Amino acid sequence: AQSVTQLGSHVSVSEGALVLLRCNYSSSVPPYLFWYVQYPNQGLQLLLKYTTGATLVKGINGFEAEFKKSETSFHLTKPSAHMSDAAEYFCAVSESGNTPLVFGKGTRLSVIA
Amino acid sequence: DGGITQSPKYLFRKEGQNVTLSCEQNLNHDAMYWYRQDPGQGLRLIYYSQIVNDFQKGDIAEGYSVSREKKESFPLTVTSAQKNPTAFYLCASTLRGANTGELFFGEGSRLTVL
Numbered sequence: 001a002q003s004v005t006q007l008g009s010h011v012s013v014s015e016g017a018l019v020l021l022r023c024n025y026s027s028s029v030p031p032y033l034f035w036y037v038q039y040p041n042q043g044l045q046l047l048l049k050y051t052t053g054a055t056l057v058k059g060i061n062g063f064e065a066e067f068k069k070s071e072t073s074f075h076l077t078k079p080s081a082h083m084s085d086a087a088e089y090f091c092a093v094s095e096s097g098n099t100p101l102v103f104g105k106g107t108r109l110s111v112i113a
Numbered sequence: 114d115g116g117i118t119q120s121p122k123y124l125f126r127k128e129g130q131n132v133t134l135s136c137e138q139n140l141n142h143d144a145m146y147w148y149r150q151d152p153g154q155g156l157r158l159i160y161y162s163q164i165v166n167d168f169q170k171g172d173i174a175e176g177y178s179v180s181r182e183k184k185e186s187f188p189l190t191v192t193s194a195q196k197n198p199t200a201f202y203l204c205a206s207t208l209r210g211a212n213t214g215e216l217f218f219g220e221g222s223r224l225t226v227l
Contacts, residue, residue: 009153032214043117043203043218044156090155094214098163100146100171101214105155 002027002093006104014112019063019078021107023091026072033074034092034101035065044090050074061085086111115140117219119204124224126191126198134189134222136204143208145187146216149173150201159202162187191224199226 007022025031032051036044048059055067061084065076074091088108092101117138126132136145144163148156158171162181176195181187187206191198201223205216 034215036218041201041221041223043119043220044205044216045218046215049215096214098144099214100158100161101216103148103156105153 002031002095002099002102004091004093004102004104006089006091006107008107009105010108010110012110012112013081015083016080019076019081019085019109021076021089021091021109023065023074023076023104024072025074025091025093027093027095029095032094032096033065033067034094035059035063035074035076036090036092037061038088038090038106047076047089081109081111083111083113085109117204117206117217119202119219119222121222122220124222126224126226128226129193131190131192132198132224134191134202134204134224136187136189136219137185138187138204138206138217138219139185140206140217141184141208142206142217143184144206145181146205146207147171147177147179147187147189148203148205150203150221156203159189198224200224 003026005024034049035047038044048057050067058064063078090106091104120135146161147159160179162168178190204219
């Protein structure tokens with residue numbers, strides 16, 4: 001069965017510092033991997049996704065993630081945090097287009113001025 | 114504009130009452146989903162439907178019911194049997210089989226039981 005583990009329920013960084021949000025997954029087949037962002041009282045918005053091909057994936061708002069099969073990881077990074085990046089971030093995994101996404105518990109990112 | 118519309122945004126209910134949350138999409142997506150979100154617990158799947166007139170239970174279906182009479186609509190009823198219904202509910206959809214399972218979300222409905 002698929003599962004996702006997000007390390008750290010809350011991460012705090014200074015404005016301009018590196019953002020690193022960790023995600024590890026388990027899957028019996030090559031997975032599809034996603035990062036979503038959620039602002040308070042809103043739905044989820046796709047940041048980026050890995051399907052096949054290049055393992056370094058670039059998304060919106062300057063975020064990127066790297067699929068590392070040997071480490072079963074899909075960590076999200078951004079070189080320089082902005083105040084507007086403060087939100088909750090969810091990692092998700094899917095084994096096919098016909099199975100529901102399985103989500104991690106989320107990581108709340110705070111950005112300190 | 115295409116998208117997913119959830120209503121109401123906020124809903125209050127007394128214990129023992131059933132409530133229905135609406136979800137409508139005009140994306141021509143085949144599959145629709147309901148997730149429940151609680152602080153610190155991420156998103157948990159309640160029900161999903163991949164075609165009209167068919168749906169499957171997710172991980173936490175007890176106390177909930179759904180219907181899928183039209184492709185565009187997937188309402189969720191929170192029944193009085195749901196012991197802890199206060200939560201944020203998210204509806205999502207995807208084009209079944211055509212991609213990787215990427216979901217498109219509505220803005221959510223927050224249910225509070227008084």
